[in-house]
Amino acid sequence: MKLNVPDYIMSIKPYEPGKPIDALEREYGIKNIVKLASNENPVGPSPLAVKAMADHLATMNRYPDGSVFRLTDKLADRFKVGHENVIVGNGSDDIIALLAHAFLGSGREALMPLPSFLMYEISVKTSGGVPVMIPLKGLSIDLDALAQAVTEKTAMIFLTNPNNPTGSYFTTEEFNVFMLQIPADVMVIVDEAYIEFAREPDIFNSLKNPLSDSRIISLRTFSKAYGLAGFRVGYGVMDAQIASILHRIRQPFNVNSLAQVAATAALDDHEFLESGLRTMHQGIDELAKDLSEMGIYFEETFPCFFSPLIPLQYPEYQLKMFLFS
Ligand SMILES: Cc1ncc(COP(=O)(O)O)c(C=O)c1O
Numbered sequence: 181m182k183l184n185v186p187d188y189i190m191s192i193k194p195y196e197p198g199k200p201i202d203a204l205e206r207e208y209g210i211k212n213i214v215k216l217a218s219n220e221n222p223v224g225p226s227p228l229a230v231k232a233m234a235d236h237l238a239t240m241n242r243y244p245d246g247s248v249f250r251l252t253d254k255l256a257d258r259f260k261v262g263h264e265n266v267i268v269g270n271g272s273d274d275i276i277a278l279l280a281h282a283f284l285g286s287g288r289e290a291l292m293p294l295p296s297f298l299m300y301e302i303s304v305k306t307s308g309g310v311p312v313m314i315p316l317k318g319l320s321i322d323l324d325a326l327a328q329a330v331t332e333k334t335a336m337i338f339l340t341n342p343n344n345p346t347g348s349y350f351t352t353e354e355f356n357v358f359m360l361q362i363p364a365d366v367m368v369i370v371d372e373a374y375i376e377f378a379r380e381p382d383i384f385n386s387l388k389n390p391l392s393d394s395r396i397i398s399l400r401t402f403s404k405a406y407g408l409a410g411f412r413v414g415y416g417v418m419d420a421q422i423a424s425i426l427h428r429i430r431q432p433f434n435v436n437s438l439a440q441v442a443a444t445a446a447l448d449d450h451e452f453l454e455s456g457l458r459t460m461h462q463g464i465d466e467l468a469k470d471l472s473e474m475g476i477y478f479e480e481t482f483p484c485f486f487s488p489l490i491p492l493q494y495p496e497y498q499l500k501m502f503l504f505s
Pocket residue numbers: 218219270271272273274297340343344371373400401402403409412413414
């Protein structure tokens with residue numbers, strides 16, 4: 181059959197996830213692999229989440245709650261926003277895709293740092309939008325260059341704070357200066373997938389003062405600090421008008437039942453969250469100390485990131501982070 185596929189689809193390189201441990205063990209005949217790809221939480225999932233999920237198994241003959249009511253309610257309460265400002269997705273990947281599908285197309289542009297999280301580019305291309313890559317400055321997101329790259333075609337800007345894969349962050353002051361340069365009709369998507377790990381008090385945290393600016397869309401996930409990557413739950417907090425448009429196009433049951441109960445329970449598992457973060461911070465500090473003692477150079481951004489491996493597709497950054505001494 182002759183397939184008629186648009187060029188923008190053919191231009192997409194499939195996302196290559198880190199291989200599962202089982203598959204690697206089979207492939208190489210080795211055991212005790214420590215997997216650092218995918219930035220998964222090595223200590224999770226939260227025991228409260230596991231229990232809630234196990235208790236829920238017997239009701240799996242039912243469809244999920246399409247409104248994700250209980251989790252949305254908890255998130256709205258936590259961040260002091262309305263239900264209408266929260267949207268929960270099948271991972272934050274889902275919300276990134278919804279934003280691109282709803283607001284791009286017909287050549288509208290999305291600006292993004294390079295390198296950064298690969299799903300921005302894939303979602304933008306899938307929607308028929310145009311990704312515009314703005315290289316990092318050193319290891320940090322170049323906010324000035326992003327602001328200067330805005331044109332009348334720009335619909336959205338992706339910012340990752342802290343950044344994946346470099347672990348750099350931007351401060352509230354830097355973000356405020358950036359926003360002064362951004363037109364009123366451009367969305368600024370602040371992806372805070374790793375913000376719970378950051379120890380820097382001056383990091384910009386979009387949910388400290390949510391909805392203060394209708395251009396800002398905050399994205400968070402349960403995949404990292406909460407250790408629920410396998411369940412696929414992420415959420416966005418945004419202007420109600422934007423959220424209502426995403427609700428029009430999302431799948432009716434985009435968050436499965438077990439994911440909903442697990443994430444709802446995990447939100448209350450403060451002990452798990454805090455002890456996991458402590459363990460990972462300790463690991464980072466030990467690694468930093470050992471690297472210093474060995475005379476191996478590492479960038480200062482590195483301490484705010486828990487899994488500082490740079491994907492193989494960016495060898496130049498890998499070299500900067502690890503091999504120079
Ligand atoms: C910066 C960033 N955003 C979003 C995600 C996706 O998270 P989720 O598992 O919620 O889809 C990741 C996953 O690695 C990430 O690194």
